[in-house]
Amino acid sequence: MLKLLEGPQTLGRGRIFWSCFLAVLAGALIYPLFADSYDVGNFAYFLIWIFMALGLCLMWGYGGMLSFGQTFFFGIAGYGYGVLAINMGGGTATIAALVLSVVVAMIAAGILGYFMIWGGISGIFFGIVTLSATLVLAFFLGQTAGPEWHIGPARLNGFNGMKGMDPLTVGSFDIEGSALYYLMIALIVIVYIALRMLVNSSIGNVIVATRENPQRAEMLGYDVRKYQLLTFVIGSGLAGLSGALYTSWGQFITPSSIGLPAAAMPIVWVAFSGRNDLTATLVGSFLLLFGFQTITVYSQQAALVLMGVLLLATVMLAPQGFVLGIGKLVVDWWSRRRRRDEGTALADTGRLQSDET
């Protein structure tokens, strides 16, 4: 199983890569010991969005399906968590609310994906349909301000958003601050490792083959629709995980976290990072979120404009993504250096042998 951690579908392999991975993980684990609680909370907030980015990377980069629907599933699970947590009464039941809300998002992805994929929708039309679904949900939730819009005691509240749900709780312990941060780190490691193993497995081979040439993949005996649906459900489920965690983190959710500007953000993160690689998406999305948040403190408009400029620059200068491009340069440089060193060592050995004779 562990050999699936490395393969042709993922950048980074060998002792040096995994040493760097462990060093970054160790740094992340000791970070709360040195940072103040406000910064730790902010970092936990950045990390919440990583799942949505990784899900889009799987769908778009590996599966070839550009989905504008990440915030659709983010919203379903986010509102789902709120409704379930309020109706189930908080406490440890919030863990069940988290799991159930992600399952609901995955079921929604299964239904929407089934009709799109079995209906033969692909390419740009896939993006249009998912964007339409996202906008419909955002507009629908925006008009739920009246008191008649409630599910049990949970009121949807229109543009003001839903609030009043408990954060994730185990017994009487609220998972907030550093505890939430550590939960995020653990979940990201699990999801990242699981996705690496998925894309390097035989299923991943078919997912990538389907992206490259769906007709050829079908001619090898694969029902490519099933693989596309699986990819869509997993990727959308990860967006759902982001949504549920977001609601539990802030104890509120509004339709603006689903609408058009929010729906465009994951596309920018993944395009800038490099959609064809999980590690590039993980690193690049975190950097962009960190930068976006830092600039937002001074001017939200400036941050949005910067995102637009970055998307344009990516499309025009580095269509495969900036972070992935830099990663490949480093790998190429390292490979060349190793080959040169090995060549020098061989030449030295040859010289020594000729000296001995």
Added chain:
Amino acid sequence: MALVEVKGVSKRFGGLTAVSEVDLTVNAGEVHCLIGPNGAGKSTLFKLIVGLYPPTTGSIFFDSTDITAERPYARVQRGMSIKMQAPSVFKELPVRQNIQVALQERLSGAECAAEEERLLALLNLAEDSGKLAGALSHGQQQWLEIGMALALQPQLLLLDEPTAGMSPEETYKTGELIKSFNAQGMTVLVVEHDMAFVRQVAQRVTVLHLGKIFARGSLEAILEDEKVAEIYLGKTHAH
């Protein structure tokens, strides 16, 4: 015994009838060549058999089972394997991974790795196994796709112009490869223009012209048929 039976199949695209009331039988264990001038409907008939087009009328049977309504992947699972006219490989994936995708449904672990090496050696692609498939020459891509089709160990191998873009040496080698697989019991249906290649491999030949069956029979009989020569020279426009 018939492995493939095409019964009264027609295919219309709007006002154009590309294939008209075609009956074709491919017997188990034979190399059957489908020939005809450009626009005869060979590739359309081929796509009807593999399931890329649904027929307007008629039925297609494989191993006595009606497969007319089945999707291509289901036909492949029954024992068909296809090489398309234009090289249709996964261009952004390494050569080795192309073969892996074709093999992994049938084999796993050490068996899969051994078969992978055997096929790469057979196709003269062992040295280029790390290259992206899109970086191979046209002829090499044709070979790779033939290798992917063979990796499925099909009952019926369908080849649409397998030697297009190949040198005479590569063409000859491809013919010998097909004959060796046929000797092991594989049935082969080939759509081909190159008559030298057809002479090398064909046991039975069907000639299509203007979407209809024009002639059929043994290779010798077809080669001696003056009408067949005429349609290749463009002297006859209808049967």
